[in-house]
Amino acid sequence: MLKVSRRTFLKIAAATGAGASVLGKNILFQSADPVLAASTSPEVVKYSHCVQCNHTPFCGMKLIFKDDKLYRIEKRSDYNNNLICAKGVAAIQELYDPERLLYPMKRTNPKGEPGQWERISWDEALTTIADKLNGIKEKHGAEKVAFITGDPKEPRSALMRLAYTFGSPNFGTESSTCFLALDLSNKLTFGKNHFMTGPCGPGGNPVPGKTKVAIFWGTNPAWSAPFSVAGLRNAKEKGDCKYIVVDPRVTPTVHTFADVHLQIRPGTDGALALCFAKALIENDAYDKEFVEKWTHGFEEYAEYCKQFTVEKVAEICDVPAERIQEACDILVKQGSPIVCKTAAAWPHHVNGVNSHRAMWLLMPLTGSLDVPGGLKVPDEPMDFDMWNGSPGFSRARDLLPKLDDKRVDRKYVPIWADMEDYYAGQGNLQLNFLPEYVRDGEIKACVALGVNAMMWPQTQEYQKAFQDMEFAVSADFYIRPQTHDYVDMILPAAMSFERACPVARFGRKLFLREPVVEPAGEARPDYRICCDIGTALGFGDEFWGGGEKSEENCLIETLKTSGCGVTLEDLRAASPEGVVIPLKGEPQDKKYETGGLRYDGKPGFETPTGKMEFTSEVLRKYGFDPLPIYKEPTQGPVSSPEVAKDFPLILNSGSRVPMYTHSKQRHTPWLRDLMPEPICRLSPKAARERGIETGDEVELSTQFGAIRAKAEVTNIVRDDCIDMFHGWEQANVNLVHARDFDPISGFPSYKEGLCQVKKV
Numbered sequence: 001m002l003k004v005s006r007r008t009f010l011k012i013a014a015a016t017g018a019g020a021s022v023l024g025k026n027i028l029f030q031s032a033d034p035v036l037a038a039s040t041s042p043e044v045v046k047y048s049h050c051v052q053c054n055h056t057p058f059c060g061m062k063l064i065f066k067d068d069k070l071y072r073i074e075k076r077s078d079y080n081n082n083l084i085c086a087k088g089v090a091a092i093q094e095l096y097d098p099e100r101l102l103y104p105m106k107r108t109n110p111k112g113e114p115g116q117w118e119r120i121s122w123d124e125a126l127t128t129i130a131d132k133l134n135g136i137k138e139k140h141g142a143e144k145v146a147f148i149t150g151d152p153k154e155p156r157s158a159l160m161r162l163a164y165t166f167g168s169p170n171f172g173t174e175s176s177t178c179f180l181a182l183d184l185s186n187k188l189t190f191g192k193n194h195f196m197t198g199p200c201g202p203g204g205n206p207v208p209g210k211t212k213v214a215i216f217w218g219t220n221p222a223w224s225a226p227f228s229v230a231g232l233r234n235a236k237e238k239g240d241c242k243y244i245v246v247d248p249r250v251t252p253t254v255h256t257f258a259d260v261h262l263q264i265r266p267g268t269d270g271a272l273a274l275c276f277a278k279a280l281i282e283n284d285a286y287d288k289e290f291v292e293k294w295t296h297g298f299e300e301y302a303e304y305c306k307q308f309t310v311e312k313v314a315e316i317c318d319v320p321a322e323r324i325q326e327a328c329d330i331l332v333k334q335g336s337p338i339v340c341k342t343a344a345a346w347p348h349h350v351n352g353v354n355s356h357r358a359m360w361l362l363m364p365l366t367g368s369l370d371v372p373g374g375l376k377v378p379d380e381p382m383d384f385d386m387w388n389g390s391p392g393f394s395r396a397r398d399l400l401p402k403l404d405d406k407r408v409d410r411k412y413v414p415i416w417a418d419m420e421d422y423y424a425g426q427g428n429l430q431l432n433f434l435p436e437y438v439r440d441g442e443i444k445a446c447v448a449l450g451v452n453a454m455m456w457p458q459t460q461e462y463q464k465a466f467q468d469m470e471f472a473v474s475a476d477f478y479i480r481p482q483t484h485d486y487v488d489m490i491l492p493a494a495m496s497f498e499r500a501c502p503v504a505r506f507g508r509k510l511f512l513r514e515p516v517v518e519p520a521g522e523a524r525p526d527y528r529i530c531c532d533i534g535t536a537l538g539f540g541d542e543f544w545g546g547g548e549k550s551e552e553n554c555l556i557e558t559l560k561t562s563g564c565g566v567t568l569e570d571l572r573a574a575s576p577e578g579v580v581i582p583l584k585g586e587p588q589d590k591k592y593e594t595g596g597l598r599y600d601g602k603p604g605f606e607t608p609t610g611k612m613e614f615t616s617e618v619l620r621k622y623g624f625d626p627l628p629i630y631k632e633p634t635q636g637p638v639s640s641p642e643v644a645k646d647f648p649l650i651l652n653s654g655s656r657v658p659m660y661t662h663s664k665q666r667h668t669p670w671l672r673d674l675m676p677e678p679i680c681r682l683s684p685k686a687a688r689e690r691g692i693e694t695g696d697e698v699e700l701s702t703q704f705g706a707i708r709a710k711a712e713v714t715n716i717v718r719d720d721c722i723d724m725f726h727g728w729e730q731a732n733v734n735l736v737h738a739r740d741f742d743p744i745s746g747f748p749s750y751k752e753g754l755c756q757v758k759k760v
């Protein structure tokens, strides 16, 4: 057995961004506990799934126990994606972290001050929560209570069930600052969101021998979704597909995949997409038959695209015209199908939805929709969403529609609110306007699971919102001052190894993840917390009377309501292997021809015109331009030249790094050693002009404030850009971002601020 020292672990992980699957060898045999590692006690093997990425459970884990204690984590070599990264391996340190929150706590000092906490019993906590929430419901209405989840995603369906049973439609998630605007873009274009297009979704993955062009656009799966990289590399090695990578940064994804890299100015993606469309149309390289029969608004769109010449777009994007021409030539010559792989970077612009539409329309334009090697729509999609669980379990289908008129986001983002697909189990309050909801008395209390206020721009506005609520309770693994200094009560939540999960799934294979250790202290699984609160609120029948068994009852009900035909016993019997849910019919292509893309089973799309819309009739109805128009970033050097005089650099934040997911894992020593402090990345030219060297302390300032970080001089970023990772308590970059939102989705503009950097 190969053993590596901690120092070697760090070197490997730093070099690879993964660290646990290097040169095909399973080389990490670290233990957080050297005594156990040296002990001769027999090893016991159990299995679980990793949730460190903040997707749903993905990588399979082999857990090695000695004396009933987890002491080593390895990849599961027989598992679907046969990989585990540094974050997964280091999860052991979180599990046994002495700083974990172990008991329910109530505040003993005013909100807004550093929290002074007193341990209370679960009984007292639940009684207080029920009294407060029922009191608000009686006096103001149930809709005044918001139910919010952050990380993990697993409890979403249980919290929805709690919200809707209580009578509030105002359930929201961190996805309203993350990727959900992509879904909205899809719905405006295709009517339903058929595609899992995020970093972990199959939509956008090239197929060897079929896909002619893959555009990886604003995504760096090497860091954001390491579990997907092996499959992508495999596809590249086997196929004759050409890869265009569009990214303002020179990432490992660029090095690994790009035949052409377009290092565009942030926020100019829409113009580039329209330029690609122009090239395809003018060279007759588009699918006329599909366009004529199945689309709406093509003439108007084609006319609009004409202005996006290579030369003009080269200027807009600040990329050499020859490079853009090269990409256009690839698209025209290679033919179709093509796929575009997208990610959460897209919506983080004030014109994010339209930019994404402009890109997305390339696929129907090239006839790449629901064909092998193109953008495939899953066959017989399961009634079981990767993130939101089963709509039957969450009660999104039966209870939520009756509460719809009490949503508080409609006046801010009516399209977002009206385009919610309750049938698909969605119900996402746009949380970016939380300060306004609280200010206007529309939200007076909240139940939050794993929420960190640092995810929002101008974080202090959201902290004040929590502070001003009549009551706020938050469940978490840790006390997080950035959020918990502003709430009334905190509850200890069980970590993934301590709780069950019904949504570990690969394609049509379901896995059961059961707890493998007892929860630390008095921590409880999030499903159980929802059931306990629901029962305390007076809905014991809906929540199995709360208590220990309720978590298992949630799993049973989820499987039952999903209609997958598999029971908890089936999954247990098959564990650690999963159970494949077979297709009832044959796999189908072009399901728009046979009614597979509409709820009424008719051919076409679930849009107002029944066709795929180049011009969105929903946008037109709400007073927006129906075209996928290009707009300059509001805070950019072109739109705001006066601001740019003092703040000449573009602030690009929100991208992933290999060792952390958002604000998570900062407690984990192995990962913390990989990036011990906040890093502000700038190019050698920008650094030289400012007399900055790697390791210098710098101040990053915008019109809205300043933070400090360590400089890293790197060729990863453009000369006019700053790259700053988010989620640091001591240097929260969201404090210096504007509260500028896309008017269609309400998403914040994390990738288009203007800033300056100077040596301190």
Ligand code: SF4
Pocket: 050, 051, 052, 053, 057, 058, 059, 083, 084, 085, 086, 087, 088, 089, 225, 226, 227
């Ligand atoms: S890639 Fe994501 S899911 Fe897989 S081990 Fe790493 S953090 Fe966990």
